[in-house]
Structure formats: C-alpha cells, structure tokens
Amino acid sequence: MDVNEVLLPGVGLRYEFVNDEGERIGVVARRTGGAELIVYEGTDPDDEARTVLRLTAEEADALAEMLGAPRIAERFADLSKEVPGLRAAQVEVEAEGPYAGRRLGETRARTRTGASVVAIVRGEEVTPSPGPGRVLLAGDVLVVIGTHDGIAAVERLIRGG
C-alpha cells in the first residue's frame, strides 16, 4: 500500500492512500493532535474532498487504539524487520500451561531465554511493557521479541514443554 504524504504548513500533515476497493482516502493529522478522515469522490481534481469524520486528539487516539489493538504483533513484526536477526512472535498462554494464573516475573523468561515480553494482549486490551507483577491468565497472548531461538525457548517455557 502506497501512502502519499502531503505537508500542510502550519496545520499538520495529510496522508493519502487508495484502499482495496479503489476509494481514495485521506487522513489529516493536525498539529494540535486532532484528526480528520476524508474521502475523495471521483478522480476530478476539482471535486472537493468530503470530510467524513473530525476527531479531537483524544478521540483520534482512541480510534487508533481500536484499530491497532489486534494488529500490535504485526506492527512489532514490522519493527523486527529493521534489525537483522530480531523477530517478533505471539505466544498464547494456555489453560493447562504452567504459568496460567501466575505472575509474568515467575517465568523468568528474559533471564532464561534472552527474549523479551513487550506486550500482553488480553481480548481487546493491550498492555505494553508489562511489569513482572502482572498475572497471566489463560487466553492472554504474549508479544515476544528476540532471536529465533529465544522465541522458541519462550514458547517451550510457556507451554510447559
């Protein structure tokens, strides 16, 4: 997907892209934090863009979180492409595993495998940088970053292999 960036001096930035259905969509990120979602109708440059939504800074953040929550692991995957050898993976805590109901710190995952748990996804909710006191529940998905071997080790650890 190509995202075109247009500078709006003094106001902010405008991103434009064409979605899968061929609609031209724009997102204005205002400097003050607010955002606007825009749909362009037709290809005629004279056609005015239609602002579909106008969001305050808070609303824009909330929307980004809603759209972004299920995709957080994918985004980490993008990040790990930047560093050779670094990978990201999701490891689910299973009910029959040894750590369901126990604290994250008790897994000693970082010490034992070298890989880091950078986020925990529980349903719609994402906890970035969880502390060692965080209790893991069955169904939690750990977002793990590390080397290939490190991630495999975390998987074995959490599954009780």
Place this chain on the structure above:
Amino acid sequence: MELSAALLLELGVILTALSLLGALARRFALSPIPLYLLAGLALGEGGIAPVPASGTFVEAGAGIGVVLLLLTLGLEFTVAEFTVSLRRHLPSAWVDLVLNATPGAVMGWLLGLDAGGVLALAGVTYISSSGIIARLLVDLRRLGNRETPAVLSVLVLEDFAMAAYLPLLAVLAAGGTWRQALLGLLVALAAVLVAFTVSYWWGHHLGRLLLHREPDPEQLLLRVLGVTLIVAALAESVHVSAAVGAFLVGLSLTGEAADRARAVLGPLRDLFAAVFFLAVGLTVSPGALIPVLPAALLLALVTAGTKLASGWYAARREGAGRRGRLRAGTALIARGEFSIVIIGLAGVRHDRLGALVAAYVLLLAVAGPLLTRFTATRAPGPGPEAAPS
C-alpha cells in the same frame, strides 16, 4: 498598592464587550478582528464612550500584543515546512508579492504619502491574514482539498517575508533614511539567518534550556515571555523593531519547546492581541473614516482581485482545477492581524493612513471569508458539511 476602581471597571466592561463581540463573530463563523477594531473606533475620541482611565493599560497592552502575535507566528514555523514551501511555491510567492504590494504602493503614492507611508500601505495590501485563513480552511473542511497546501504555503512565505519587511518599515516610518533602513534590513536578515541556524543545529539545546527541570506551565510562561521581551527590547533599541525580535525568538524554538510554549502562550496572546486591535481602533477617530471610505473600497476591490489571481496561480502549480483555483484565490483575500500590526508600527505619524487601513481591513476581514465560503463549494448535501461547527 492602590487599585483604581475606575480602571478595573473600564477594563472589565471593555473585556466583557469584546467577549460578546467575539461570540457574535464566531456565531456567524467570522473573525472577531473587525469587531474588535469597531469596538476601538466606538470607544475612542469622538466615539460613543471614551475610556480615559484604561488608556495607559491599553497602550502598554497593545505593545505586548504585537510582540505576542509575532512570537506565536515564529513558533508556528518549522524549518522543514518553510523549505518545502519555498521549493514548491517560490514563484507563487513572487507573483503574490508583486501583484498585491503594487496596488497598495500606488494608492499610497496617489495619496501623497511619504516613503514610510507608501511602504506601509504596500505591506497592508500584500499580507493576507494567516490567522483568519488557517481557521477558515479548517472550518470549511478544506484541509483535504488539493489546493490547500498551495494556500498554506503562500501564507507561510508571506509571514516569513515579514521578517525582512518589518525592520525596513520600522526605520522608514520613524523618519529614517533609506540607507538606515537597508542597514536595519541587513541586521534583521542576519539575525533571521542566525536564528534559523541556531534552531536547526541547536534547537533542541535551546529547548532543553527552556524546559530545564521540567517547568510547570507558570514557569514556562514566565521564561518564554521574559526572554522574548528582552530580545524584543534589544531589537527595538537597534531599530530593528521589537516585533522582529519576538519573531526571531519564536523561530529559534522548535519541537517540544515550541509546542509547549504555544500552548501556554495561546490564551495570553488572544487577550493582548484583542487589546492591540482595540488600541488601533482607538487611535482612529470615526469621523476620519468617512472621507477615506471610497479609497478603501477601491483598494479592497482591486486587491481582492489581485489576491484571487495569486491564489489561482499558486493552486494551478499544485495541479488544482478551475474550481480549486477559485477557492484558493478567494481564501487568500482576507486581510487581518498583520495589516493592523503594520499600521500599528507605522501609523503613529500618519493619521489618514490609520483610518484608511482600518476601513480596508474592516472590509476585507469580513468580505474575504464570506466570498470564499460561497465560492465553488459543492451544493450542501447530506453529511457533516450541513452541520455548522
């Protein structure tokens, strides 16, 4: 300390009146600036309700208003936005300058003004109101349009031209010679260059200095305001104009420091800018307005046309079609705060000029936004456009 009840009462009444006028203007989605000017006209000598007690406050407040207007203008700038605008729209900026400064200069010459007066009037007709227009583009939901980057780029370059223009004006308006004026211009340009370099290479250091030990808003406000006023005073004492000094401080601050400074200065700027517009209105007597009205109307008509042309040109460079070009042209027509700043700096010695510019800004600050609102916009269909914001 003895409080003057008369002063407090006058100020209270004035500010209340301004707030009512501001609310009225916003109701019709117009800029409050022309109404503040009108309020000044009504209160001044020969007006309906003279305000003797608050005179000194308004005078001092107006000076601070100019400094804050230019400081926040400088804070808006980023080097990246400026260079992008310059690269894409330098020809638009020249077209804009030549087309719009000329009518003002010719009118000044016809009226028999001196060099300072001619230069002032040229600046008044040249500079569009970035404050009014940026807000207008948001309100009219035009941020997504193709022509909008062109409009905003032209505004950025115009605002930047003020850094060269104001020192020139400050010297000539004070009765200096062209030689002194050029010297002032050189000093100012060198200072701008220094400010830009500082902000580009050491901006984060400067910001860190300002944000040293995590200041609360109060601390930050005092620091920024203190530094700005000192620099403004220095600039004024070397005849470069306090306004330019404040602009330079704004330019040198970038990133987080600029964002936070903008946030704490916003309300203060609004207050003192309102006082400044009021003060300019106060210096013009309503009686002087009537004789200059034909000249102001003519100038407004001509320069609305020339702005339309320069906006048209800039939007065409951005690849906008005819309707987009028309929207860009009409959007740029509004003149406002900086035309008044110019007259605030130059108008002290020119009585007639003050009245002419007041009438001119009154006309275009109202007509500009109205024109662009009803030009080349789509028929209001279902959807968010129908709801006024």
